[in-house]
Amino acid sequence: MIKKLIKKPAMRLLLLLVCCFQIGSSWAEGHPTDLREDDIAHEPANLQNGIQVAMNLCTLCHDLKYVKYHDLLEIGLSAKEVDKIRGANSASDPILSKMNDKQMNALFGMTTPDLSLMAKARGDGAQYIYSLLLAYHERRDGAIVNNLYPDIKMPDVLAYSIENDERARSAIEQNARDIAAFLAWTADPKAKERRTLGVYVMLYLFVLTFMLYRLKQKTWSRLKT
Amino acid sequence: MSKVIQWIDRRFPLSSFIKHDLVEYPTPRNLSYWWNFGFLAGFVLVLQILTGIFLAMHYKPDASLAFDSVDHIMREVNYGWLIRYMHAVGASAFFAVIYIHMARTLYYGSYRAPRELMWWTGQALLLALMATAFMGYLLPWGQMSFWGAQVITSLFGATPFIGDEIVIWLRGDFAVGDATLTRFFALHYLFPFIIASIVIIHLIALHHVKSSNPSGINLTAKNNIPFHPYFTVKDLFGLGVFLIIYCYFVFFSPEFFIEAENNQPANPLQTPPHIVPEWYFLPFYAILRSVPDLLGGVIAMALSVMIFAAMPFLDRSKIPGGAKYRPIYRGMFYIFVVDVVVLTYVGAQPPTNFWTLIGQVATLIYFALFTLLPFLSKFEERWLRKQGLPAEVEELIRCEEQCGCTDPK
Numbered sequence: 001m002i003k004k005l006i007k008k009p010a011m012r013l014l015l016l017l018v019c020c021f022q023i024g025s026s027w028a029e030g031h032p033t034d035l036r037e038d039d040i041a042h043e044p045a046n047l048q049n050g051i052q053v054a055m056n057l058c059t060l061c062h063d064l065k066y067v068k069y070h071d072l073l074e075i076g077l078s079a080k081e082v083d084k085i086r087g088a089n090s091a092s093d094p095i096l097s098k099m100n101d102k103q104m105n106a107l108f109g110m111t112t113p114d115l116s117l118m119a120k121a122r123g124d125g126a127q128y129i130y131s132l133l134l135a136y137h138e139r140r141d142g143a144i145v146n147n148l149y150p151d152i153k154m155p156d157v158l159a160y161s162i163e164n165d166e167r168a169r170s171a172i173e174q175n176a177r178d179i180a181a182f183l184a185w186t187a188d189p190k191a192k193e194r195r196t197l198g199v200y201v202m203l204y205l206f207v208l209t210f211m212l213y214r215l216k217q218k219t220w221s222r223l224k225t
Numbered sequence: 226m227s228k229v230i231q232w233i234d235r236r237f238p239l240s241s242f243i244k245h246d247l248v249e250y251p252t253p254r255n256l257s258y259w260w261n262f263g264f265l266a267g268f269v270l271v272l273q274i275l276t277g278i279f280l281a282m283h284y285k286p287d288a289s290l291a292f293d294s295v296d297h298i299m300r301e302v303n304y305g306w307l308i309r310y311m312h313a314v315g316a317s318a319f320f321a322v323i324y325i326h327m328a329r330t331l332y333y334g335s336y337r338a339p340r341e342l343m344w345w346t347g348q349a350l351l352l353a354l355m356a357t358a359f360m361g362y363l364l365p366w367g368q369m370s371f372w373g374a375q376v377i378t379s380l381f382g383a384t385p386f387i388g389d390e391i392v393i394w395l396r397g398d399f400a401v402g403d404a405t406l407t408r409f410f411a412l413h414y415l416f417p418f419i420i421a422s423i424v425i426i427h428l429i430a431l432h433h434v435k436s437s438n439p440s441g442i443n444l445t446a447k448n449n450i451p452f453h454p455y456f457t458v459k460d461l462f463g464l465g466v467f468l469i470i471y472c473y474f475v476f477f478s479p480e481f482f483i484e485a486e487n488n489q490p491a492n493p494l495q496t497p498p499h500i501v502p503e504w505y506f507l508p509f510y511a512i513l514r515s516v517p518d519l520l521g522g523v524i525a526m527a528l529s530v531m532i533f534a535a536m537p538f539l540d541r542s543k544i545p546g547g548a549k550y551r552p553i554y555r556g557m558f559y560i561f562v563v564d565v566v567v568l569t570y571v572g573a574q575p576p577t578n579f580w581t582l583i584g585q586v587a588t589l590i591y592f593a594l595f596t597l598l599p600f601l602s603k604f605e606e607r608w609l610r611k612q613g614l615p616a617e618v619e620e621l622i623r624c625e626e627q628c629g630c631t632d633p634k
Contacts, residue, residue: 066296113489117296120480121488187488190299190306197307198476205472209465216462219454223254 034148035124036131040177042184044076050182051077053175055085055095057157058115061104064095066116067186075185108153119180119187130180134173136161246432251449252456253438259333260436261463262326267424268464269319274417276312284364286410288403291366292490310479316358317482318471320505323354327533332558334540334547335437341537343434346427348534350420355506355530357416360409362503363401367487372500374409375401380513383520400493441546442621499575507572508565512591514576515584525588532595539595542602543622544609550618553605557594564590 040046051072054064069086073079082091097104097112104111119125128148135148136156144161146152156162158172185191233239283302285294298305327347330336336344363374378395382388397404474481482504486497502510512529516522540554548555564587571584610619 066293066300071300117488121485123485125485194306194310194476194479198472201472201476202469205465205469209462209469212458212462212465216458219458223450223455 034131034135035127036134037127038177040126040130040181040184042181046178046181047075047185048077049175050178050180051075051085054115054179054182058179059095059097061097061099061108061112061154062115063097063112064116064186065114067095067189068092069095071189074189110153112154115183116186119184121187125187126180126184129183130176133158133176133179134160138162248451248453250432250452251446252436252452254448254450254455255438255440256436256456257439258459258463259325259329260438261460262322262329263431264460265322265463265467266319266326268467269315269322270417270420270424273312273315273319274421276308276315277414277417279308280312281414284410286364286407288366288406288491291364291406295365307475310475313483314471314474314479314481316361317474317503317505318467319354320358322467323351324505327351328562331536331561332548332555333437333439334441334545334554336536337540338537339434340430340437343427343430344537345534346423346430348531350423350427351533352530353416353420353423357413357420358503358505360413360416363406363409364413365487366406366491367484368489368491368495368497369484369487369500371401371491371493372497373502374405376500377502378405380519380523380526383523385520402493439546439549441549442618501573504569504573507570508568509572511568511572511584512588514572515581515588525592529588529591532592535595539598540602541599542606543626544606544614545618545621551602551605551609553601557598557601560590561594564594 058064068091069082069089070091072082072085077085086093099107099112101111119129122128132146132148132152135146136144137147138144138161144156146154146156158176160169160172160176163169163172230240234241280298283294283298283305285291295309298309300306302308330344330347359374359377363370378392378401381395382392384391393399395405396402397408484501501507509526509529513522513526516525542551542554544551548558567587568584568591571580571587574580614622
């Protein structure tokens with residue numbers, strides 16, 4: 001049976017492609033990245049902590065312009081909490097930085113990038129953001145540099161590089177993970193809906209395709225006689 | 226109901242069309258699953274047109290609004306994310322299906338007489354598809370959209386004497402900008418309908434010469450079976466398998482085919498670290514980059530796409546049955562497939578010395594295969610005939626030599 005399959009040109013081609021792909025991807029794996037590898041949890045509690053930190057800190061300098069305040073209801077904030085976050089803004093306003101472009105330019109010599117899609121705009125998005133925020137360290141001469149993005153104009157906003165207490169450091173790490181989880185949500189807010197719907201679609205397709213296969217077998221068996 | 230059909234039939238050959246071309250249409254019974262991909266390509270075309278029309282209802286072809294309007298589709302339009310991801314994954318699916326369809330044609334020699342016109346309309350479809358995909362990729366107005374279009378349109382600048390004028394004419398401006406976006410949108414909406422009309426010509430030709438089949442020998446009437454129900458059900462089963470793979474990407478890995486960089490709005494002042502086209506252009510892009518001279522590279526790239534059209538002339542063997550009965554041709558086919566995979570990989574790498582060298586070797590192999598084909602195919606034919614072919618195959622070759630009649634009759 002297997003021998004017969006391998007003899008088929010189709011199968012040979014497939015095998016060939018699989019081999020190529022294998023070789024290719026094992027090559028690609030040869031270059032490890034500097035990203036942190038621990039898992040980022042995407043539970044509601046993480047997202048909500050992420051929002052709080054992001055709202056207090058990141059939106060000082062960054063826009064989240066594709067997210068509106070009322071969108072935050074979708075990840076389980078109550079209307080009251082959203083009201084508190086939005087302050088004087090209307091619930092249907094986009095989340096914008098407190099700084100305008102001019103101030104940003106004066107401070108950093110550039111406008112800061114919008115964060116709404118950041119988790120999709122970099123390879124390994126969430127993992128990248130998480131790692132980036134913690135990649136700051138103090139050089140011997142006292143300068144604070146970022147390993148992942150050496151010339152970055154963003155300061156060490158979580159103050160990770162100057163924190164020496166282990167407990168405080170791990171709290172900052174947790175915050176960084178939660179911010180990353182939150183930004184993963186802002187980049188792809190329909191992910192959950194998509195996957196849920198996807199499961200049903202796939203189940204339906206499996207059943208349908210199986211039935212079509214049986215129908216095909218039955219139809220074609222008439223031919224042999 | 227039957228009255229209505231009668232009324233129509235007196236004025237338009239509806240029933241006879243359905244009977245001849247959909248139901249009774251004689252089809253070789255030995256077609257393998259590789260013959261499913263033509264139907265799949267047609268299905269994806271319809272899918273792209275439908276999802277595209279719905280996207281166009283919310284999309285704004287304006288450089289200051291395009292990126293935001295795509296995000297609006299993703300977040301606010303009901304099931305906009307689904308339609309957009311279907312369209313984006315659909316583009317990749319289209320190329321995957323078309324490339325397999327072409328590989329099948331190459332393997333089984335289906336481009337040979339009397340199917341040259343099918344092959345050439347297919348070549349036209351490939352070009353139109355590439356143009357459509359290229360223009361569609363600009364529309365989200367992300368970084369890769371912008372810079373991809375910038376790089377590819379600038380290639381036309383290699384044209385001697387009037388290069389600069391052509392580039393400006395294509396872009397509608399000195400650099401890719403609002404004018405470019407608007408015209409790409411207009412053409413991206415138009416081209417699928419041109420594709421659909423070429424498909425109709427492709428199908429008329431098909432129904433005239435009938436399907437080729439794995440044996441390469443034209444079958445006697447008793448080996449043909451009606452299209453319906455045998456191939457309708459087989460195509461539907463194939464469609465099911467296709468949809469499983471397609472929906473896996475749409476629902477679980479929709480950004481797989483989208484460059485991360487493209488989730489950042491186009492910024493004409495900031496060139497991305499390395500600009501890569503979509504995966505389906507990578508082999509040709511690798512060929513472009515492996516020629517040191519720009520004009521030479523553009524010519525090599527254009528040639529690498531267009532050279533398929535020459536296949537009916539390059540393959541001079543009269544042995545029927547494509548690669549199946551032709552060991553040398555079969556070897557060349559597999560080398561070609563591996564070579565294209567290598568080129569795809571190289572096309573995605575930054576142009577370091579090492580990758581450029583690999584790309585150059587692969588490019589040489591690519592063109593060497595086509596250049597050597599006329600000689601190798603003739604040599605192979607002589608060699609096989611000296612070894613002795615089955616009588617009926619010799620008979621077929623003789624018949625073809627006499628009257629050029631690989632006609633079904």
